[in-house]
Amino acid sequence: MASNRPAPEAPFVPAQRESDTFGYGEYRTEEGPWEEWNPTEESIRPVRGRHRVAKQRGGGLARSSTVLGVGVIAAVGAGGMASAHTGKPPVSISMPDLPSVGSLFDDGSADAPAATTASLSNVGTASASADSDRSDAGEALRNRIMAQAEQQQSRAETKATAAAVAAADKQTADAAAKAEKEAAAKAADAKEKAEAAAKKQAEQERLAELAKQFQLPVVSYTITGTFGQPGSMWSSGYHTGLDFAAPTGTLIKAIHGGTITEAGWAGAYGYRTILTLDDGTELWFCHQSSINVKVGQKVGTGDVIGRVGATGNVTGPHLHLEVHPNGQATGIDPMTWLRGKGLTP
Incomplete structure (x- = not known):
């Protein structure tokens, strides 16, 4: 990391108290004034291992995303704390689409690998689009299965109805044929009985006429x-x-x-x-x-x-x-x- 150049020395001017008291209602001594501090290369040691991110070799996007998420949460928390202490309105933080997440933590070396071109917003949009496509495909498959089931059910009901109608028609036809046969048999029997009765009656009448013409040879016998x-x-x-x-x-x-x-x-x-x-x-x-x-x-x-x-x-x-x-x-x-x-x- 490059060190800052020493700032030119300026005459010491005591800081003036300001009216801003950070919401405490009165001025406090711990709020200043302070002397201006210009760090130099000798006064600051490089901080190693805390915020520096090593070069990513494979899977860099996932690890960089994790670090970015932690940084975003810290930034939001810092903004909230600053708003609470200063009494100023919170500043909205927007995350623009970045060409590469890993580039945020790059140390500026020339041999840094090329970053992925997919942005965070595009990743979220692609994931949502994939979920939507899968949902639409599942819904279409479900609708197709339901339509086929309804069609099969309709065919089964139609077939059952046709079979019931055919059975009812056959039963009706059999009943009609049986009734017709019974009626014919009754009519034939009635006709036969009528003919027999008529024949008997005719025979009786004939015998009655013959009885007038014939008689027994003796009376008492x-x-x-x-x-x-x-x-x-x-x-x-x-x-x-x-x-x-x-x-x-x-x-x-x-x-x-x-x-x-x-x-x-x-x-x-x-x-x-x-x-x-x-x-x-x-x-x-x-x-x-x-x-x-x-x-x-x-x-x-x-x-x-x-x-x-x-x-x-x-x-x-x-x-x-x-x-x-x-x-x-x-x-x-x-x-x-x-x-x-x-x-x-």
Whole structure:
């Protein structure tokens, strides 16, 4: 460090008291006057190691910034103390952008390394700009992720809604088809029942009309033998007719109008009368005690044709009735035939 040149000596003039008392309200002896002191190279030793900063080799900006921060704090503190002692308004301290922080502590040697060109304000601005860029990038990424999540959620909700609508439509269609099927089944059943009822009614009406045209051969009787009943007493091995047991002499009447085609003795059948109807059906009245008609005679429903007896192969008085459609040798069940004519034996 260069030393100051000795100042020229001046005549000693006692200092005059000033009105400024540094805020103590009165003059104090410790405030002066003092003699002027001009330091020389011999009176001042160089101060080493306190404020001198060595040359920086790498990382100089960070260490110089630390020293600068300490110096700024000291300067601000000194300014505050001076303001407090002098009573003068504080002086604002501004920090201009410096080409190099390390140059503040340079000893002026010619071989000092070139300082960095970045200023403090530019460093702060760059840091803030980087933070802002990172914040903007993070916010953009967050917004993008949220948008994708919302889009996926919307797609999922749309898909779920479509599936629910399709399921509801299918359920509605199935319910409608089931209801239609049940309605069709009910309609078919009702139609079938109606047709059956109508058919039954028609049959009843037909039988009622037939009942006016047909009647049972005897009035008071007991059924003692039915068609197809097996037994050794019959030559065919089974009973071929329907037996109406009644007292001897009970009147036998024509079941329907027709023509008498046979009247007389018939062996095991005893006295037999054959009445042939207009459709060719032959009715055989057997085991009579007497015959009241002749061959070729026309009779009507209810006309007396003979009387109940026990002639032929019998065990007691009864009327043996057989039915032979179209005059065939083998007969059918007289019970079924009579019921078909509206008669109930």
